[in-house]
Amino acid sequence: MCKSNLSYKTSSSNLKKHIQKKHSTVTITFLESKRSTVVTQHKENSQNKESIDNDRPSTSEVSSVNCVEGRTALVKSSTNKSHQDQTRVDNYFRVPPKISxxxxxxxxxxxxxxxxxxxxxxxxxxxxxxxxxxxxxxxxxxxxxxxxxxxxxxxxxxxxxxxxxxTIINTGRTFCITTDAWTTINNVSYVGVTAHFLDSEFNFKSILLECSATDMRHTAENLAEDMKRVTRDWQIENRVIFAVADNAPNIQKALQQIGWRHMGCVAHTINLIVKDGIKNDEILSVLEKIREIVSHFKKSTISNNKLMKY
The missing domain is CATH 1.10.10 (Arc Repressor Mutant, subunit A)
Incomplete structure (x- = not known):
């Protein structure tokens, strides 16, 4: 219209006030959907209107078209940017699928x-x-x-x-029991009972029936009662044909009270043989020298480090 330069930052308030004050014949219309400002000029009569339609657009109309197109482009750009922002937010807060x-x-x-x-x-x-x-x-x-x-x-x-x-134990017809009793370094007594058998397909099975702490003394009577209770709970009390245990007198007596045949533990028997064999004076002398050597390296860090590097 008048081609004046107006200051604007974030709104069109200055343009609106300028039009109302300097161009009273011009009205301002707001588009509801885009909130774009369209400037149209009142026409004095129908002849001027026809000439506008037939001839090239006036300055005010060109300005109006440019204004609308500019705002439309701005809205489109903002819409695309908002869509991109929304996509990033959705990806960030994406909820993982639930598992079955x-x-x-x-x-x-x-x-x-x-x-x-x-x-x-x-x-x-x-x-x-x-x-x-x-x-x-x-x-x-x-x-x-x-x-x-x-x-x-x-x-x-x-x-x-x-x-x-x-279910697996029910497939066995006869059982062998291995048992042992021991006391830990914390003075807690334990009794363990394991069942060994062949299943219906002739596969060897070993199942730990129980390993529990007990506050009773490891007497023959207590051990016998404990082993009977365990086999009774598993319903194999009448299907045990023999038991393997160490050669301790209390274990042997407990098995006699129950009526199970006792077979000595091979590992325990070999251990007793070795302990009895090293009581020879010559062997004891060698063992004593070995103990002194081991004790020296345990007490001396320098010697131990040299030994490790040797």
């Missing part, structure tokens, strides 16, 4: 191997590094808490294992 119940169950069983095979503490599932490692492997898998592991998953797996083991 079967897959969750299989992963839980593999997790239990940490505690059953590697004797790891249940608290490992609370370690930050371990949780980040599992998340990187499978973002869809949610680690169970240590309380769920100890109160639910481990007992359930124990019952499953117990049922399967009883």
């Amino acid at each position: 119940v079967r897959s969750k169950h299989n992963l839980d069983k593999k997790l239990l191997g940490l505690f059953i095979k590697d004797i790891q503490p249940f608290s490992v599932v609370d370690d930050i590094g371990f949780r980040e490692f599992v998340l990187a492997l499978n973002p869809s898998y949610e680690l169970p808490s240590r309380h769920i592991i100890s109160k639910t998953l481990i007992p359930a797996l124990y019952e499953e294992c117990l049922t399967n083991t009883k």
Whole structure:
């Protein structure tokens, strides 16, 4: 229109005020969809309107068209940018697909191997590094808490294992029992009982029936009662034909009370033979020299380092 230069930053307020003040014959219309400002000029009569339609556009109309096209291009560009931004946000907050119940169950069983095979503490599932490692492997898998592991998953797996083991034991017709009793360096007494048998397909099987701590003395009567209880719980009490144990008097007497035939442990017998054989004076003298040599290297770091480099 008047080709004046106006200052603008983020809005068209200066242009609007200028038009209202200097060009009163011009009206301003706002498009609802694009919020674009279209400038149109009132026409004095129908003749001027016809001439505008037939001849080339006036300055005001050209300005109006340029304004609309510019705003349209701006809106289109903004729309594309917003679409790109929205895509990036969606990708960032993308929710991983849920895993099936079967897959969750299989992963839980593999997790239990940490505690059953590697004797790891249940608290490992609370370690930050371990949780980040599992998340990187499978973002869809949610680690169970240590309380769920100890109160639910481990007992359930124990019952499953117990049922399967009883099924296997039922395939045996006769059994051999091996047993041993010992005391740890912490003064905790243990008794272990293992069953050996051939299954229906003539495959050799060995199953640990029980290894439990006991506060009773390792007398013949206590050992006999404990072994009878274990075999009774597994329903094989009447199918045991003999038992293998060391040559300790309390074990031999306990097996006699139960009525099982006793066979001495070969490894224990060989150990007794070796202990009796090294009581020779010449052998004891050699052993004493060996002990002194070992003691020297254990006490001297310098000597031990030289020995390691030799």
